[in-house]
Amino acid sequence: xxxxxxxxxxxxxxxxxxxxxxxxxxxxxxxxxxxxxxxxxxxxxxxxxxxxxxxxxxxxxxxxxxxxxxxxxxxxxxxxxxxxxxxxxxxxxxxxxxxxxxxxxxxxxxxxxxxxxxxxxxxxxxxxxxxxxxxxxxxxxxxxxxxxxxxxxxxxxxxxxxxxxxxxxxxxxxxxxxxxxxxxxxxxxxxxxxxxxxxxxxxxxxxxxxxxxxxxxxxxxxxxxxxxxxxxxxxxxxxxxxxxxxxxxxxxxxxxxxxxxxxxxxxxxxxxxxxxxxxxxxxxxxxxxxxxxxxxxxxxxxxxxxxxxxxxxxxxxxxxxxxxx
Ligand SMILES: NC(=O)c1ccc[n+]([C@@H]2O[C@H](COP(=O)([O-])OP(=O)(O)OC[C@H]3O[C@@H](n4cnc5c(N)ncnc54)[C@H](O)[C@@H]3O)[C@@H](O)[C@H]2O)c1
Numbered sequence: 001x002x003x004x005x006x007x008x009x010x011x012x013x014x015x016x017x018x019x020x021x022x023x024x025x026x027x028x029x030x031x032x033x034x035x036x037x038x039x040x041x042x043x044x045x046x047x048x049x050x051x052x053x054x055x056x057x058x059x060x061x062x063x064x065x066x067x068x069x070x071x072x073x074x075x076x077x078x079x080x081x082x083x084x085x086x087x088x089x090x091x092x093x094x095x096x097x098x099x100x101x102x103x104x105x106x107x108x109x110x111x112x113x114x115x116x117x118x119x120x121x122x123x124x125x126x127x128x129x130x131x132x133x134x135x136x137x138x139x140x141x142x143x144x145x146x147x148x149x150x151x152x153x154x155x156x157x158x159x160x161x162x163x164x165x166x167x168x169x170x171x172x173x174x175x176x177x178x179x180x181x182x183x184x185x186x187x188x189x190x191x192x193x194x195x196x197x198x199x200x201x202x203x204x205x206x207x208x209x210x211x212x213x214x215x216x217x218x219x220x221x222x223x224x225x226x227x228x229x230x231x232x233x234x235x236x237x238x239x240x241x242x243x244x245x246x247x248x249x250x251x252x253x254x255x256x257x258x259x260x261x262x263x264x265x266x267x268x269x270x271x272x273x274x275x276x277x278x279x280x281x282x283x284x285x286x287x288x289x290x291x292x293x294x295x296x297x298x299x300x301x302x303x304x305x306x307x308x309x310x311x312x313x314x315x316x317x318x319x320x321x322x323x324x325x
Contacts, residue, residue: 030277211237
């Protein structure tokens with residue numbers, strides 16, 4: 001069995017490759033070439049912390065395994081990451097374990113890459129201004145991925161931890177280069193009217209985006225919440241949007257951003273226009289008019305992780321990288 005650390009994985013795969021891979025994964029899901037049982041969420045009593053066990057298989061490209069991901073928002077107070085994860089990859093023929101990979105880097109890569117694919121298909125081609133809620137690990141990879149699919153001129157960041165937001169904006173500025181102006185905003189309300197693309201990548205339980213101030217033509221990617229009672233966008237944003245999801249099955253089980261307005265009758269299931277794979281395969285139209293507001297909800301599914309882990313594993317074998325035990 002091969003053990004691959006974060007540093008190994010960083011050397012073996014780029015964001016650009018993962019973006020292309022996510023187009024394949026979501027196409028496979030839509031074509032029925034993926035098995036993705038609902039994940040088991042093991043909550044820790046009296047906290048917001050949970051460990052998620054996520055099995056999945058890609059039947060055509062023959063990848064199978066499971067990610068165990070800990071989501072511990074309380075880690076922020078300890079100064080350690082909210083998310084830690086491991087991916088177990090098995091042999092498709094024998095079922096034997098063939099690799100264990102550090103999973104937090106792959107999680108961040110594939111989540112950023114997935115919304116970048118949504119942006120590629122749903123955002124206006126001339127989208128230049130990005131508003132990001134959250135200055136954490138996922139926000140970073142969201143921005144890295146979006147720099148690959150749109151020529152961004154301005155990136156605005158809001159996080160209630162203003163010191164963290166300021167340091168993050170400086171870091172993003174050094175990555176994005178001088179053609180793009182990056183800033184930390186003190187007021188969350190500044191972002192929606194000034195953004196062509198909005199990303200929510202927060203641990204907030206309540207809406208961070210005021211839908212009434214989102215301008216026409218905006219595309220919104222919401223990735224933070226994964227619980228039925230938790231949401232990052234409000235009713236107004238949902239009511240005004242053409243809605244898309246990563247997976248119908250999983251979004252309807254876990255996405256409070258949609259489940260709450262579905263329950264209150266703000267939207268009905270038919271308002272969910274399509275899955276990402278249907279957009280990639282051209283089976284559903286995405287944005288129809290420049291003024292449309294589009295909304296993509298990503299809860300995250302295991303086959304995203306399995307697909308990246310498989311590619312990393314094959315490259316590691318070819319290049320003799322990792323520890324064989
Ligand atoms: N959809 C997916 O596939 C996927 C994958 C990984 C993580 N996630 C989720 O993404 C979220 C963020 O994860 P992370 O690893 O970046 O965590 P993180 O702790 O590194 O960052 C979260 C940030 O959100 C900020 N925040 C909290 N409330 C806010 C608000 N009202 N407005 C703006 N910012 C706010 C926090 O201050 C923190 O800086 C988590 O909820 C996690 O479960 C989703």
